[in-house]
Amino acid sequence: MQLNKILEYQELDMKIYGAEKKFQSSDGKRKELYIRHKFSEKSNLINSLSQETDELFATLTKYASKLNEIEDFEKDLNIDVSSIDDLSKLDSHNKSLVKYEELITSSERDLKRVTGRLGDIKSEIQKLHEAMLALDKEYRTIKAYNNAKWQEIYQKLAPLIEKLKQLKNGIEPELIKKYYDLRKNRKMPAFVEYADGNCAGCGMQISIEVGPKLHKKGDYAECPECRRIVYLS
Ligand SMILES: [Zn+2]
Numbered sequence: 196m197q198l199n200k201i202l203e204y205q206e207l208d209m210k211i212y213g214a215e216k217k218f219q220s221s222d223g224k225r226k227e228l229y230i231r232h233k234f235s236e237k238s239n240l241i242n243s244l245s246q247e248t249d250e251l252f253a254t255l256t257k258y259a260s261k262l263n264e265i266e267d268f269e270k271d272l273n274i275d276v277s278s279i280d281d282l283s284k285l286d287s288h289n290k291s292l293v294k295y296e297e298l299i300t301s302s303e304r305d306l307k308r309v310t311g312r313l314g315d316i317k318s319e320i321q322k323l324h325e326a327m328l329a330l331d332k333e334y335r336t337i338k339a340y341n342n343a344k345w346q347e348i349y350q351k352l353a354p355l356i357e358k359l360k361q362l363k364n365g366i367e368p369e370l371i372k373k374y375y376d377l378r379k380n381r382k383m384p385a386f387v388e389y390a391d392g393n394c395a396g397c398g399m400q401i402s403i404e405v406g407p408k409l410h411k412k413g414d415y416a417e418c419p420e421c422r423r424i425v426y427l428s
Pocket of ligand 1 (some may be wrong): 394395396397398399418419420421422423
């Protein structure tokens with residue numbers, strides 16, 4: 196019967212699944228994930244810094260047009276003061292001078308701020324690059340270590356994997372597919388008993404939905420809660 200076969204398959208595969216899980220939570224794997232996380236954190240930081248650089252360059256372009264404005268101002272101011280015969284004109288000329296100086300001072304301040312920030316960003320990015328290079332090196336080392344570790348585990352599991360291959364041939368592909376879908380979602384074991392109206396996987400009471408579908412030993416149905424397959428034993 197199909198169900199017995201898949202249950203046998205599952206029982207063996209649970210050993211592989213357990214070994215995978217253990218490996219995934221090993222120090223080496225944790226370290227690999229941590230480095231990957233750190234690496235993408237720094238890469239995101241570089242992205243946001245280059246975005247800021249773009250914005251600063253846009254600001255610099257704006258300042259360039261402000262410089263044109265200053266030049267125009269200069270032309271207007273560049274007159275012989277002694278030729279001004281009207282006091283109100285002289286007063287307005289003086290006010291323009293003050294405004295001109297203010298414009299120069301504020302432009303200098305803005306320019307200093309932008310170029311200063313650009314310089315900071317440059318060295319920040321450089322530091323980040325260096326850190327990323329170091330992380331990359333560390334990542335390669337730990338990745339190689341983990342690969343070797345996994346090979347070691349896999350070698351030990353090889354006879355089991357071979358047995359599973361043989362068993363698989365006698366099981367409906369649809370059941371195998373269902374099994375691996377659940378396995379992928381870490382709903383393991385995937386095939387569980389239906390006992391007293393409960394799913395033995397998620398523990399939910401599912402007698403209303405599933406009860407009418409199960410009549411005799413070996414009947415099975417999908418749990419509406421966790422999607423595992425529940426069977427009558
Ligand atoms: Zn369930």
